[in-house]
Amino acid sequence: MSPMKSQNVSRAVLASGVGAVLAATALLYLPEFLDRGAPPRPPGPVERAVSAAHAGAPAALPDLVALIGDREEWLRGHPDDASSWAVLGAAYTERGVRLGDVRDLPRAERALDRSLAELPAARGNVDAQLGLGRLAAARGDWKGAKEWGERVRKAAPKRWNAYPLLVEAYTGLGEHAAARKALESLEKLRGGAVVRGLAAQGYRDRGWREDADATALDAAALAVTDAEKAAAHTRLGQFAWERGEPAEALERYGTALRFVPDHGPALAGRARALAALGRSEEAQREWRAALDRQPLPEYVLEAGELAEALGLDGDAGAAYERLRGGSWALGSTEVVLGLLDADHGDPAAAVARLRAAWAKGHRSVAVADALGWALYRAGEPEQALPYARRAVDEGPRSAPYTYHLGEIERALGRTGPARRHLEEALRIHPSFSPLHAPLAEAALAGLGEPDPGVVPKDALPVKAVQSVKSVQSVRGKRV
Structure with missing residues (x-):
C-alpha cells in the first residue's frame, strides 16, 4: 500500500x-x-x-x-x-x-x-x-x-x-x-509507551485526530529506549503528514532519526514530506536511503510515483518493474500490487487480485479503498462506489481515500458529491501525492463552480447533512 x-x-x-x-x-x-x-x-x-x-x-x-x-x-x-x-x-x-x-x-x-x-x-x-x-x-x-x-x-x-x-x-x-x-x-x-502507541493508532484509524495526537505524545513521553523513541516520533510524523502538515512531519521524522539515524520508516516519511514541500532532489535522495535501509513494497511504489511526477520515466519504470519482479510476502503486498496494476499496469488484473483478497476475508479499509479504485480504473465505477464509500466511512480521515471516492462519483455523474469529496481531499492534504494531488486539482477545476440556485439531485437532504454535522460536533474528532 x-x-x-x-x-x-x-x-x-x-x-x-x-x-x-x-x-x-x-x-x-x-x-x-x-x-x-x-x-x-x-x-x-x-x-x-x-x-x-x-x-x-x-x-x-x-x-x-x-x-x-x-x-x-x-x-x-x-x-x-x-x-x-x-x-x-x-x-x-x-x-x-x-x-x-x-x-x-x-x-x-x-x-x-x-x-x-x-x-x-x-x-x-x-x-x-x-x-x-x-x-x-x-x-x-x-x-x-x-x-x-x-x-x-x-x-x-x-x-x-x-x-x-x-x-x-x-x-x-x-x-x-x-x-x-x-x-x-x-x-x-x-500501560506504557507501546500500548499508548497502539491506542493512538486506534484513534487515528477511527478519524479521531485530536485524541490520536495527544495519545501519541503520551507514548513519546513514556518511551525509554532509542528504538522506542524513534518509533514514537515516527508515529507523530505520520499523523502530522496525514493532517496535511509536511513541515511539522519533517521535524518529527528528524527527531526520530536523531535517536536511530537509519530508521527506515522515518527516512521514508522525510522523503514524502520533502516532496510535498517541493524539495524534490532531497526527496529522491531520501527515498534511496529509505529503500537501502528498508526496501518495503509500499516504499518502492511511492518512490516510483515521485519519479513519474518529476518526468523521470526511466526511474519510475524501474521501480514498477522492481515491484512486479520482487518476491514479496509481507502483509502490505496485495494492496501495493493492486494499486500498481490499477494505476501503472493492468486494472483488470488489479481487480482480480483484490477481489481474491476480499474473498479471503481481507476487508480492511486499505483493501476496500484499493479494490474500489481498481474497479474504477477498470471501467466499473458503479461497482467501485460501495468499496470507496466504505473506506471513507470506516477509515481514517484520508486525503487519498477521499480523492478516490470523488473521482468515482465524478465518473458516475454525481457532480455534487464529487465536488465535495475532491475539495475535502485537497483540504485534508493539498500535497497528499506528487502524482495524484495535481490530478485531484484538475478534476475539481473541470467540475467548475456549483450553480448557487440549483440543488444537485444527488446532494444529501438538508436534514441528513445537519444530522451528520451534529454527530461530528458531538464527537469533535472528524470535523
Missing part, C-alpha cells in the same frame, strides 16, 4: 506486535543474564534486545541481530530448548518485517514449528503459538493471525502479548468493533 494512496497502517502496529511476541518468549530467557552475585555491568546487545522485548518495544536492529546469533549458537548445543526456538522464531519474524526480507519468514516458521515439536501447545507452549500468529500477520494472513491469537487468549486470557496481535488481525479482517474490544482489554492489562 502506498502511504500516499492507502493507509493500512499498520507498520506501527506490526512492529509493536512483534515486540510483544518477543516479550512473551524473552521472559523465559531473561534469567540467563541474572547473576545475583556479580557486580552490575552495562547490558550487552543481547541483553538490550531482551530488555526491549520484555517491554514489548522494538529492539535496535543490531541488538536484534545479536539476539538471533546468540540463540542460533545456543540451539546448536541445546536443540531441545523449546523456549529458545520460540525466541528465535519471533526474532526472525521481526527482522524480516523490519528489513522487508521475506527469506526470514520461512526460517521463523521452521523455528516455531520446532518449538512446538519440543513442547506441544497442549502442554502449554503459548510462546510458539504467539510466534506463529505474529508470523501469519507478517504475511497478511489475518484469519490465521486471529485464530492463533484467540487460542492464546483462551488459554491465557491475562497474557497481554496476545492482544496487539488480535488488534491487527481484526483490523485486517475489517472487524473494527472486535479490534477496539481487544485494544480495550490490552489497556486494562498493561
